[in-house]
Amino acid sequence: MTMRARLVQFFAVLALAAGSLITLPAQPAAAANGCSGTLVAWNSWYDSAGRLAAKTNYYDEGANTCVNLVAQGIYYGQAKYMAIKLCSSYNSGCVSDAGTYSYYAGPVRRPSGVCLWAVSTMKNSAGTTIVNKSTYVPPCD
Numbered sequence: 001m002t003m004r005a006r007l008v009q010f011f012a013v014l015a016l017a018a019g020s021l022i023t024l025p026a027q028p029a030a031a032a033n034g035c036s037g038t039l040v041a042w043n044s045w046y047d048s049a050g051r052l053a054a055k056t057n058y059y060d061e062g063a064n065t066c067v068n069l070v071a072q073g074i075y076y077g078q079a080k081y082m083a084i085k086l087c088s089s090y091n092s093g094c095v096s097d098a099g100t101y102s103y104y105a106g107p108v109r110r111p112s113g114v115c116l117w118a119v120s121t122m123k124n125s126a127g128t129t130i131v132n133k134s135t136y137v138p139p140c141d
Contacts, residue, residue: 033068033107034068035107037062040138041057042055042058047106053071053122054070054120054130055072057070064112065109066107067107067118069131071101071103080100080102080129083098084098084118086118087116087117088114089102091114094108115140117140119134121135
């Protein structure tokens with residue numbers, strides 16, 4: 001086989017393989033932190049030294065909004081108190097997840113279509129509060 005024929009065959013196989021990857025059906029995948037759907041926004045929280053400590057992530061799952069609190073940087077992988085609470089202004093109901101976690105708190109879910117707010121709390125292993133923030137969940141302001 002000539003060099004030209006080998007190159008043509010190589011690129012044909014490469015195009016076929018790439019085409020099969022591209023044509024796979026797109027489905028929401030569950031994130032490593034329990035939420036699926038589309039990440040629509042996040043808040044970054046910093047410790048008193050200015051280091052990124054945690055992120056609150058907001059996912060659109062269609063019928064539900066999913067929220068979690070994920071430790072970052074030096075806090076990721078350390079056992080610490082973490083809590084995430086998601087509340088609805090429509091029916092005043094809240095769902096929460098709290099405990100000693102190394103990576104993330106949550107996920108917590110509420111039905112989409114109403115204004116929600118999230119309360120994110122994280123303490124270091126000594127019990128000092130690093131994050132204690134309340135925010136409206138996009139698209140509510």
